[in-house]
Amino acid sequence: xxxSDLERHLHRGPPGEGFHRExxxxxxxxxxxxxxxxxxxxxxxxxxxxxHRRWCRVCKAESWRRPSxxxxxxxxxxxxxxxxxxxxxxxxxxxxxxxQAAQIVDLLPTPVSELWREGKLTxxxxxxxxxxxxxxxxxxxGRFREHxxxxxxxxxxxxxxxxxxxxxxxxxxxxxxxxxxxxxxALVKAxxxxxxxKLPRMGAKRVxxxxxxxxxxxxxxxxxxxxRALATAESIAERLRKVPHVRAAEVAGSIRRRRETxxxxxxxxxxxxxxxxIRAFREAPEVETLTATGxxxxxxxxxxxxxxxxxxxxxxSFGAALHYxxxxxxxxxxxRTRAMRRGLKLSEYGVFDRQGKRLGGETEQDVYRAVGLPWxxxxxxxxxxxxxxxxEGRLPRxxxxxxxxxxxxxxxxxxxxxxxxxxxxxxxAGRLGREYLAITDHSKSRPLGLDAVQMRAHALAIQRxxxxxxxxxxxLTGVEVDILQDGTLDLPLDVxxxxxxVVASIHSHFTDPPGKITQRMIAAMRSGVVDxxxxxxxxxxxxxxxxxxxxxxxLEVARAERVALEVNAMPERLDLDDKHCxxxxxxxxxxxxxxxxxxxxxxxxxxxxxxxxxxxxxxRGDVLNTLGPRQLEAxxxxxxxxxxxIELRASL
DNA sequence: GCCGTTTTCGGCCCGACTGTTTTCAGTCG
Ligand SMILES: Nc1nc2c(ncn2[C@H]2C[C@H](O)[C@@H](COP(=O)(O)OP(=O)(O)OP(=O)(O)O)O2)c(=O)[nH]1
Ligand SMILES: [Mg+2]
Ligand SMILES: [Mg+2]
Ligand SMILES: [Zn+2]
Numbered sequence: 001x002x003x004s005d006l007e008r009h010l011h012r013g014p015p016g017e018g019f020h021r022e023x024x025x026x027x028x029x030x031x032x033x034x035x036x037x038x039x040x041x042x043x044x045x046x047x048x049x050x051x052h053r054r055w056c057r058v059c060k061a062e063s064w065r066r067p068s069x070x071x072x073x074x075x076x077x078x079x080x081x082x083x084x085x086x087x088x089x090x091x092x093x094x095x096x097x098x099x100q101a102a103q104i105v106d107l108l109p110t111p112v113s114e115l116w117r118e119g120k121l122t123x124x125x126x127x128x129x130x131x132x133x134x135x136x137x138x139x140x141x142g143r144f145r146e147h148x149x150x151x152x153x154x155x156x157x158x159x160x161x162x163x164x165x166x167x168x169x170x171x172x173x174x175x176x177x178x179x180x181x182x183x184x185x186a187l188v189k190a191x192x193x194x195x196x197x198k199l200p201r202m203g204a205k206r207v208x209x210x211x212x213x214x215x216x217x218x219x220x221x222x223x224x225x226x227x228r229a230l231a232t233a234e235s236i237a238e239r240l241r242k243v244p245h246v247r248a249a250e251v252a253g254s255i256r257r258r259r260e261t262x263x264x265x266x267x268x269x270x271x272x273x274x275x276x277x278i279r280a281f282r283e284a285p286e287v288e289t290l291t292a293t294g295x296x297x298x299x300x301x302x303x304x305x306x307x308x309x310x311x312x313x314x315x316x317s318f319g320a321a322l323h324y325x326x327x328x329x330x331x332x333x334x335x336r337t338r339a340m341r342r343g344l345k346l347s348e349y350g351v352f353d354r355q356g357k358r359l360g361g362e363t364e365q366d367v368y369r370a371v372g373l374p375w376x377x378x379x380x381x382x383x384x385x386x387x388x389x390x391x392e393g394r395l396p397r398x399x400x401x402x403x404x405x406x407x408x409x410x411x412x413x414x415x416x417x418x419x420x421x422x423x424x425x426x427x428x429a430g431r432l433g434r435e436y437l438a439i440t441d442h443s444k445s446r447p448l449g450l451d452a453v454q455m456r457a458h459a460l461a462i463q464r465x466x467x468x469x470x471x472x473x474x475x476l477t478g479v480e481v482d483i484l485q486d487g488t489l490d491l492p493l494d495v496x497x498x499x500x501x502v503v504a505s506i507h508s509h510f511t512d513p514p515g516k517i518t519q520r521m522i523a524a525m526r527s528g529v530v531d532x533x534x535x536x537x538x539x540x541x542x543x544x545x546x547x548x549x550x551x552x553x554x555l556e557v558a559r560a561e562r563v564a565l566e567v568n569a570m571p572e573r574l575d576l577d578d579k580h581c582x583x584x585x586x587x588x589x590x591x592x593x594x595x596x597x598x599x600x601x602x603x604x605x606x607x608x609x610x611x612x613x614x615x616x617x618x619x620r621g622d623v624l625n626t627l628g629p630r631q632l633e634a635x636x637x638x639x640x641x642x643x644x645x646i647e648l649r650a651s652l
Numbered sequence: 653g654c655c656g657t658t659t660t661c662g663g664c665c666c667g668a669c670t671g672t673t674t675t676c677a678g679t680c681g
Contacts, residue, residue: 091653092664093653093654093663093664094653094654095653096653096654096664097653097654097664098653100653100654101653101654125654125655126653126654126655127653127654128653128654128655129653129654130653130654131653131654165679165680166670166678166679166680167679168678168679168680169678169679170677170678170679171678171679200672201671201672201673201676201677201678202671202672203671203672205670205671205672206670206671206672209670209671253681264681266681292668292669292670292680293669294668294669294670295668295669296667296668296669297668297669297681298669299669299680299681309680309681311668311681324666324667324681325681327681329665329681332665332666332681333664333665333666334665335665336665336666337664337665339665340664340665341656341657341658342657343658345665345666346665346666347665347666347667348666348667348681349666349667
């Protein structure tokens, strides 16, 4: 069988959506038809054996990375029910209820299975008796009856039609019922042979647009990490600010909320007229073509492949529009519903009373004030309980970048994958205002990593270099020591004890069973010498999911042993992530935000970690490196006087 | 299906753009 590129793509998920690509070798792109019913397709819950053990259909190997029905899986099924209801002409509001429930579960930091055990499911907003029962069935058996019944009615390929831009439930259902279109390939055919064009409300232009959208769907890249969209977005915003009659231009959407990944770029402009703004936008070097334009907004495809939405509003609506365009959608709906209950109407144009009289909208504060709430920072606007917290005066006072005083995970050229000298690191860190810097190079299990003798010598060198410096930052001797497969550390304990700061990280055997990963972390934390667990989740965006380890257990031990957890600020790590930050905070475990810089230029990445921490509701007091060096020493589990150990040892 | 300082029944956020349409449905943000 020969497959066209299009068909090939139709059977394969986009990069980054795979389930356990690392462990399943057989579901390679070479056999795309097989991959369609294997681990590559999250829309196939029937391919999984149940809630506690799952196997990849292709290679029959147990998928350790996803050992049970996780929140994302439950959310996925509920959202699918919403799609199925719409496709089968069910009640649109019922569909929306399922979609809302899915969104709530997806944002939950706590495992939904835990809430179910505690009988707390119906305490969640948008989850009533019915959906709670479905979730229970899902957790117990990996499926539920209503979902199965709907699946039996709708061919699986029809669900995928919905992912094509411009195709919604009505179009998909028409194509399916009238033309027997059951998959993307059949849709392409129906568009080409003229049958699609004959459907109601279809025409030549619609069909051409769908064909184009199908091609883009093949080439789709999925979401991109925040840092890859941020510079582009800000550069376009900067250009728009210079356009005549533009009062303000801001980046909105998920970028302003600092989500770890970004679906598109959203830009808001306050101006008296839109034409000039749109013209400047079209001519921006990043922009390829405009795919839609109107008097108040337009959409562009960028050369990078990303999409950018531009919205233009009159200056008096800027605050309301910034609120609208920052989202999230769930946050907007919640706030608009709240306004409605108070007899008000909230839109991107402002807040209006029953008579349609405008009550405000120039600033975001106007919007929140009108519904009796304090301003909510964008990082919290996910619809994950922030409105309730605001109502009750429980909004956190979020940590800020300027609160962070030192960086406790930095590599020098003594690490084979890093490239800056102590001198270069200090200079840049000083420029950034850091008061202290822990030099934490790799231990011997990593290529060219330090053994015990080298570690001692390196620590001495760091200390000598530090002593000859007058100005900030202060240097701490440290290491990023590997946690080996058996849970022991890669350097002798007495060597580690002689250091100011010990980061312990897992860099090998990620695919071990999650229980084993958990045990390795616990053993490391119980060594008595570890200060912080480095990049605890082990994920790398677009490359590797986090381990399916027992985070609750890790938190318990971290608290008991007074070991901190890292918020690694590398833009492709961001680990711990926002939800895990929130759980750690609630468990009373301290966090450390670190750049893990491998070059002086990466010391500025700290902000990405701070943003993640803010999304995790962290305050200054939750983060150890907001302390000065003396205060930090006092907080550690074993006595420490930064900068003295090696000297003492040397003088013995 | 969920939910309640109007409601336990009857609502469910609100608006822009496109292509089809002869007044608006569908999709998206
Ligand atoms: N009121 C309301 N606002 C919406 C709706 N859909 C989107 N928005 C607002 C909130 C979103 O954050 C904003 C931008 O839309 P996007 O689709 O780009 O979503 P967002 O940027 O949040 O996430 P993304 O990373 O792009 O997937 O528009 C909606 O259905 N109702
Ligand atoms: Mg967006
Ligand atoms: Mg958008
Ligand atoms: Zn590391």
